[in-house]
Amino acid sequence: MTSVEPDMVIRVRDLVAGFGDQIVLDHLSLEVRRGEILGLVGASGGGKSVLLRTIIGLIPKRQGHIDVMGVDRDTASPDEARAMERRWGILFQQGALFSSLTVLENIQFPMRENLHLSEALLYELANAKLEMVGLSPSDGMKIPAELSGGMTKRVALARALALDPEILFLDEPTSGLDPISAGDFDRLIKTLQQTLNFTVFMVTHDLYSLRVQCDRIAAIANGMIVAIGPLTEVIKSDHPWVKSYFQGERARVITRATN
Amino acid sequence: MAADPTLNCTVTGEWLELTPVGVWTTAQSDALEERVTAVTPLVSTARKLAINMSGVRELDTLGAWLLERLSRGCTDRKVEVQFREVPERYRGLFDQIGRVNRRAAERPARKNRLLAVFELIGQSTIALKDEFIPFLEMLAALSFSIAHALVRPRNFRFISAVHHIYRVGWDAIPIMFLITFLIGCIIAQQGFFHFRKFGADAYVVDMVGILVLRELGVLIVSIMVAGRSGSAYTAELGSMKMREEIDALRMMGLDPVEVLILPRALALVIALPILTFLGSMAALFGGGLVASFYGGMSPEIYIARLREAVSVTHFEVGMIKAPFMALVIGLVACSEGLRVKGSAESLGLQTTNSVVKSIFLVIVLDGVFAIFFASISM
Numbered sequence: 181m182t183s184v185e186p187d188m189v190i191r192v193r194d195l196v197a198g199f200g201d202q203i204v205l206d207h208l209s210l211e212v213r214r215g216e217i218l219g220l221v222g223a224s225g226g227g228k229s230v231l232l233r234t235i236i237g238l239i240p241k242r243q244g245h246i247d248v249m250g251v252d253r254d255t256a257s258p259d260e261a262r263a264m265e266r267r268w269g270i271l272f273q274q275g276a277l278f279s280s281l282t283v284l285e286n287i288q289f290p291m292r293e294n295l296h297l298s299e300a301l302l303y304e305l306a307n308a309k310l311e312m313v314g315l316s317p318s319d320g321m322k323i324p325a326e327l328s329g330g331m332t333k334r335v336a337l338a339r340a341l342a343l344d345p346e347i348l349f350l351d352e353p354t355s356g357l358d359p360i361s362a363g364d365f366d367r368l369i370k371t372l373q374q375t376l377n378f379t380v381f382m383v384t385h386d387l388y389s390l391r392v393q394c395d396r397i398a399a400i401a402n403g404m405i406v407a408i409g410p411l412t413e414v415i416k417s418d419h420p421w422v423k424s425y426f427q428g429e430r431a432r433v434i435t436r437a438t439n
Numbered sequence: 440m441a442a443d444p445t446l447n448c449t450v451t452g453e454w455l456e457l458t459p460v461g462v463w464t465t466a467q468s469d470a471l472e473e474r475v476t477a478v479t480p481l482v483s484t485a486r487k488l489a490i491n492m493s494g495v496r497e498l499d500t501l502g503a504w505l506l507e508r509l510s511r512g513c514t515d516r517k518v519e520v521q522f523r524e525v526p527e528r529y530r531g532l533f534d535q536i537g538r539v540n541r542r543a544a545e546r547p548a549r550k551n552r553l554l555a556v557f558e559l560i561g562q563s564t565i566a567l568k569d570e571f572i573p574f575l576e577m578l579a580a581l582s583f584s585i586a587h588a589l590v591r592p593r594n595f596r597f598i599s600a601v602h603h604i605y606r607v608g609w610d611a612i613p614i615m616f617l618i619t620f621l622i623g624c625i626i627a628q629q630g631f632f633h634f635r636k637f638g639a640d641a642y643v644v645d646m647v648g649i650l651v652l653r654e655l656g657v658l659i660v661s662i663m664v665a666g667r668s669g670s671a672y673t674a675e676l677g678s679m680k681m682r683e684e685i686d687a688l689r690m691m692g693l694d695p696v697e698v699l700i701l702p703r704a705l706a707l708v709i710a711l712p713i714l715t716f717l718g719s720m721a722a723l724f725g726g727g728l729v730a731s732f733y734g735g736m737s738p739e740i741y742i743a744r745l746r747e748a749v750s751v752t753h754f755e756v757g758m759i760k761a762p763f764m765a766l767v768i769g770l771v772a773c774s775e776g777l778r779v780k781g782s783a784e785s786l787g788l789q790t791t792n793s794v795v796k797s798i799f800l801v802i803v804l805d806g807v808f809a810i811f812f813a814s815i816s817m
Contacts, residue, residue, distance in 0.1 A: 279782035295468040301505075304540055308504055311539040325781025344465045344499035375531035376499065 189214045189347055189379050190235060195244035197227075197234045204230045206403030207244070212347075217373060217380040219390045221425065222400035228383045229273075231400065232349055235381070236270060237261075249346060266294055268347040269340030269378075273355065275332040277324040283335050284310065284320035290342040309338040314368060330361040334368070341372065348373075350382040354389055362386060366393050399425070443467070444502075446474040448481060455485035456523075457509070460494035463502025475505045479512070488513045493524040503529070503536045570796070577696075577774035581704060584697040600702040607668040608710030612717060614667070619659055619718035623651060623725030631734040640734060644741060645748035647726040652753040656719035658805060661764040664711055665797040669772035672703055673793035676776025677786045685777070695777075704769035711765035712758055719757065752817055760808050764801050771797040 190212035197205040204227040212218050222228045233239045235246055237253060245252060251264040277286050287306040291297060307317055313334040340348060354362035366389050373380055384390060390397055391411055398408040399422045407417035415426045444461040463471060482488060490506055510520040588595040630643035679685050685695050730736040775793035779786050
């Protein structure tokens with residue numbers, strides 16, 4: 181274990197990624213600090229999800245370096261890469277719960293595969309996670325098809341937190357939720373982040389989440405990060421896309437509330 | 440490793456003091472559970488428990504829960520528990536953990552095994568009706584939409600039907616040819632091998648002809664179609680059901696039976712007799728090939744014997760059955776497809792059900808036809 185923890189948990193340098201002839205990320209660089217909540221914004225199809233999926237290794241990169249918690253996939257051994265993957269949790273946009281397992285089994289799944297714990301402890305821990313995300317123990321017996329959208333997100337969050345990750349990746353956590361549920365979910369992530377001290381990397385469209393939750397915001401346009409910093413700074417950016425994003429009709433309602 | 444967690448116990452007067460040291464996180468889970476299990480007997484007899492947190496370098500939900508569980512064991516016995524020197528950064532975590540696992544979860548009660556067996560038999564008997572009612576409902580819905588299409592032919596999805604005929608008919612021809620050809624070869628070979636002992640070589644042709652035209656042609660083709668196209672229908676309709684496409688159709692004022700199921704069922708009813716015909720010919724050809732190479736019977740004699748042995752009735756009996764087999768396969772496949780629920784597992788289950796049930800029904804139907812044709816002496 182490293183004695184000196186680096187301040188940056190994710191470092192991305194000169195990243196190029198794309199599909200076929202199309203370049204989606206064009207020499208993109210980004211750093212995420214330990215313990216912060218970073219929100220990533222960008223146009224639909226602008227490469228936000230591609231960036232997230234490239235960092236976690238689901239999409240192969242063309243060029244550049246990605247260093248997560250001091251481990252670079254290019255130079256790390258398969259064992260090191262596996263160990264790194266256990267130290268992060270991912271909340272997919274649609275939840276991606278295993279439909280043939282119950283809620284409790286879904287949460288137990290990463291623990292069962294990676295740890296050697298007794299059945300009783302597995303049950304207690306999974307139940308603890310379930311209650312921490314605001315569900316009741318009786319929900320544990322349900323199967324994913326019986327859950328509402330908000331509950332699915334909560335269960336997926338509990339599963340992402342199963343191994344107490346150091347980084348939590350969220351892909352549009354509040355999309356598809358009504359404003360009240362979305363607000364609850366935002367607060368839940370914030371509370372858990374404060375108690376469990378993880379870093380959050382969040383792709384989002386929800387301006388309200390950005391304002392309330394994020395320590396820093398990164399805006400992606402034309403495959404590059406065009407603005408990064410706290411909301412107040414990013415709003416002042418001259419980049420045309422960022423300007424229209426934060427000064428559009430929908431955004432003004434939120435930013436006015438900030439001032 | 441320096442980070443290896445330890446749990447030190449010291450006894451001072453009435454107090455049992457536990458001092459967890461090191462990294463108490465998921466990364467050390469194996470060691471942690473061991474340490475905590477080791478002190479559990481000691482803790483369960485303690486009169487006062489203190490947990491000193493000053494030595495903990497890292498803590499997460501797993502570590503916090505293990506300690507909380509120890510302390511809860513004591514509070515349940517009305518024993519005083521103190522957490523000492525809890526660093527500020529872990530207070531929130533302990534607050535959270537202190538609230539969980541409080542409500543006893545209802546675990547399903549164990550039943551008497553013998554009773555459970557009877558209950559299972561009873562329930563599956565009742566559930567049998569759920570297996571056949573959807574089939575009958577589908578038959579009714581399909582009849583209704585056929586009637587509808589006859590009244591208003593413009594509503595019939597002609598292009599869709601042609602597309603499905605292409606998929607289940609034309610595309611299936613090579614594999615049907617191959618399989619029925621091989622079956623014809625095998626029957627002829629076995630016939631020659633065994634009939635030769637009685638000097639009854641000539642009757643092999645009768646056997647191959649009648650068996651293939653009356654029974655095997657249509658049975659083999661139906662079973663193949665159930666496995667090949669019936670399963671595809673179930674999976675297609677099932678995943679459309681899962682993605683709410685069928686609900687969307689219905690909400691647009693369209694009848695899913697008319698749009699999706701009628702063209703599919705009709706395609707089977709048209710394609711299966713054609714495949715049966717082609718398959719029977721391939722089987723007879725295979726039989727002839729074996730007759731000339733293995734049985735030493737020239738093709739001219741084979742054809743002449745076939746003409747004598749087989750009447751057009753045998754051919755009719757086989758062909759009449761084909762559209763009914765197709766209808767059964769189509770109905771089962773579509774009704775199973777619509778029974779798919781949200782999960783991937785249920786899609787797999789219904790697809791399996793569809794194939795098993797349609798093959799079963801094809802064979803039962805074949806038996807019914809055998810009795811029917813025997814009683815009208817066809």
